[in-house]
Amino acid sequence: MAENPIVNKSARVVVVEAVPARRMLLADVLRGMGYGSISTVNKPQELIGHLKASPTDWILMPLSSEHTVNGMHILKILTTYPSLNKIRVSMMFSDEEKIHIPLAFELGLLSCHVSQYNRESMTRDMQTLLFSLQQTNQDLTLVSANYLRNALVEQRASRLRLVLEQNLNEMYPADPTILFNLAKAQISCSLFEESKSTINHMELVSKKSNPLVLQLRKELEDADTHNQGAHGEGSGDEDEIAPIDPSTGYFFPQTKTNLLGLKxxxxxxxxxxxxxxxxxxxxxxxxxxxxxxxxxxxxxxxxxxxxxxxxxxxxxxxxxxxxxxxxxxxxxxxxxxxxxxxxxxxxxxxxxxxxxxxxxxxxxxxxxxxxxxxxxxxxxxxxxxRPHEQISLEQKIRQLLESGSIGEAERLWQPYRMDTRIPPSSQWQLEAEFMFYYERYEEACEFASNALQEFPSSLSLLNLLGKCLLKLGRYKMALKCFSRAQNISPMNIERLCRIAETQHFLKDSAGSAAAIKEAEHIDPNNQLIVETKANIALDNAEVKHASELMGKLESLRGVLAFMNNRAIALTRAGQFDDGITLYRNTIAALPGQWSEIHDSIAYNLGLAHARYGELKKAMDTLQRIKAPSPLLKKKANSLLDRLKHAATTGNALELIEASDTKSMDQNKVKARGEMLAKVELRKGDMCCYLVFQAGDAAASSRNLLNQLPVFAKMTDEEKSPETSTHVKPFKKRTN
CATH class of the missing domain: 3.40.50.2300 (Response regulator)
Known part of the structure; x- marks a missing residue:
């Protein structure tokens, strides 16, 4: 997606080096390569202060294993605080420090370099890093894996390399280069049958890999022969590397490695x-x-x-x-x-x-x-x-929003918003998706309307705008959006159900029935159609019919959501009695197998009475709640106590109004998103962090993480203004 700042030379670089001459050399090398924003500090301890105060993209530093604060501490801090997760580190190691390289990559290191402080070697190292970034399409996980792989080969850490290659194959299923390295790791660990399977799939994936396949087969044959000779075994006839079914011409590997990572x-x-x-x-x-x-x-x-x-x-x-x-x-x-x-x-x-x-x-x-x-x-x-292209990234974000995975959706949204190659109209559409999720429907409408001017036939935009207008009670405009989308894609049952409900709100019973009939013609046994009919029956106070329909449903989640949203809409429109009646009718219509849902609806009914000053009715309703759910029981008792206090003292009952709840919910969403951004950090987000684990092999290196320095979270004043990007829509001028 967006070009990496290290590649386009816009990165804000920090050089850490205690020796002034070396520090100047590193800074000069980077300036000579075109980097314009370079800061220097003496020690890792000073770097912590710099990170608190100044935005940073890339750090070049030695491990400094002899210092109280060392490079491992810095890497640990970067992986711990979400606000620092985008910073990348290249680190220099002395010959004695190379043993610590695996742990550094476990902690998210981008690249490792030998501590050779001369202009020629440093320039060559930095140019090699840039070339690697370009060759991998700026995939930092693959870049860091290349450096780590070379280090593990040098250290002859075959088992650690196998762990790396297996994890990479899960992230990049059936990539020819990944398969090549996996096969080499398997051969080095004497896993000959597994390597045969990997080689077969490598040949299957790409014709371009044929020379590499021949190379691997030769290595496999030599390693297998050497292994048999070492154990005193006869050479014998070898198994075919690529057995073929003569009837189909298809390859059938004898030993199967899970190369796609699917269960x-x-x-x-x-x-x-x-x-x-x-x-x-x-x-x-x-x-x-x-x-x-x-x-x-x-x-x-x-x-x-x-x-x-x-x-x-x-x-x-x-x-x-x-x-x-x-x-x-x-x-x-x-x-x-x-x-x-x-x-x-x-x-x-x-x-x-x-x-x-x-x-x-x-x-x-x-x-x-x-x-x-x-x-x-x-x-x-x-x-x-690992969605990177615009369309696949947009689709992934919508799926996450629809499933309620807000933290993960926001994590993917961040680089999307920063990508200047994505046109504003596409940015507005995703902005509208998030505003709808945050229940900021007016803003969602504005973003969606502007995007729709660029993409007038976009089904996702028409659906989104229709849902926003439906939430705002603008039923005629919502119906126009849904109908327009249905003309483009006439088999969509969910949208036909939305059309039926919208026409019901417009008092068009004939139009509502026609939409349901059309949906039933497509799929007469679809649960969503039954749910829609139950919703309309409840709103029409057809309790018996609603009960019959609800009895056919496998879940009442959709009915309860409809009932709550509808009751709130009615009360906001001044139709308080209609909202109360809807709650009561829903309780009365509950079939026997759904009796446990009674209490949650009764709580909402009691809350509605309380909000409109009917304290006695509210208390009577809440006192009948049995509430097997501890959380619901606690909420009901809390509200009941406040009601009793208000009735006894004559003081006004204080309830959180919808606008306050909305503000609180948005704060909760933001806090939860920030928490999930940290907790749900995934493989590939920070180079080889979570991709590679050094395990017991790095036991001695972990001593470098003792006495982790304190790093206070950045305040809003300390954060860069650039971290709060908001794409503003504009309305086209009409002539």
Missing amino acids: NCVIIDADETTQYLAETLVKDAGIEDVLVFSDGKLAWDALKDKPEPDFILMEWVIPSLTGPLLLQRFRQKGFLHVPIVIISSDVGEDDLPLVSEMGVSAVIDKPIDQKSFFKSVVSVLQNSR
Whole structure:
């Protein structure tokens, strides 16, 4: 995405060196390479003070193992405080200090260098680092892994190298270069069968890797022969490195390494040949848990009550429950993160809008070609795990927001906002997505409306703007957005349900019924349709009918959300009695199997009475709550105590109003996002941090982390203004 400041020479660099001549040399080398913002400090202790006061991108420093505060302390501080997570460190090591290199990379080091303080060697080292950044498309994890790999090879730390290569393969599944290094690590650890499997997959992924495959096979043969000779074994006939099924021409490795990092996979296709080929290919990639279904209904019945699978391969035209319907049910169920790949030649132009809306990762034509299939799966997994391109990053952020993973969404949003190559209209759209999540609907509308001027047929924008307008009670405008989107993608059941509810709010019962009928024509047994009918029945005070419909639902989460939002909207519009009636009707309509939800609705009913001064009714309602949930019981008792105090003393009851709650919620969201940004730091966020663990091999090095210096969190005044970027929308002038 955004160009790294180290690459474009805009980095704010700090050089740490106690010897003045060396410090000047390092600074001069960097200036000669084009870096303009360079600060210098004498010792790591002084660097801590600099980090508190000044924005920094890149640190060049020696390990300084003899100092009270050393380079390991600095790396630990950078990984501990989210505000410092973007700073990268290049470190110089003396020959005696090289033993500490593995721990430094475990703590997030970018690059390691020999302590040779002469202009020629330092210039060459820095140019090599820049070249590595460019060759890896500025992927700092791969850059740091290259430096670490070289260090481990020099130290002959074969097992540590194998750990590194295995973890990299999980992050970059089936990348030819990663596979090459994994195979070499396996050979060095005498894991010959595993290396055969890795070499086979390397050849499968890319024709360009054939020379490297030949090199690896020669190394494997030599190592295997040497190993057998060392153990006094006869040479014998060797197993074929790449066994081939003569009937298909496909490679079938004998030993399977899980090269895709997937625990399970689901295949849905009525064609037995496709089933066999797809199952064989994914199992050959090391995925042992593979479920295969011949029709959509069997797949749905088997998966609907299970955890989200890791990967789904499915045909578009399948019996019982076709691809478009099954796909929507998966997403409605909450399978929001699983990559779904369609294997079909029957996906037409009219299907593409729905395919896009449902977040399908790829469409692969039949018949399956082994190499193109494998490459497509690899590409999908790479975009899912480490999205870098704009479209895949936007899709990933929306999935995270929809699933409530705000911390992770904000983490991905940060580099997106800073990328000047992304046009403002795309920035506004994501800004609108976040504003909707923060319940700042007016701002969300403004951002979405401006983006829609650039992308008038964007389904995601039309859906988002419609949802915002629906929240604001602007039903006619919301209906226009939903209808426009439905004309583009007419098979979307969720949107038809939104249209039905919107027309209900507009008192258009005929239009509402027509939208539901259209949805039922597409998928008559869809739970979302039943839920929508129950919502409308509740709002119409059709208690018996609502109860019958709710009894057919597998979850009442959507009904409760509708009831709460609707009741709040009614009371805000001055229709207090209607809001109270809706709560009561919902309680009365609860089927027997959902009786435990009674208390949560009763609490909201009591709160509504209290907010409008009906203290006795509020107390009567709250006293009937049995509340098996300790949290709900605590809330109910707390409110009940305040009600009794207000009734006894005659003092006004103080409740947190909606505007105050909204402000508090936003603060909680911000705090939670900051916490998750730290807690949920993932592999690849900071070079090899969390990718590589030195383990017991670095036991002596860990002594350098004793007496970690105190580092106070940066205050708002100490933070750089550049860390608070806000993209402002503008409205186009109309002539």
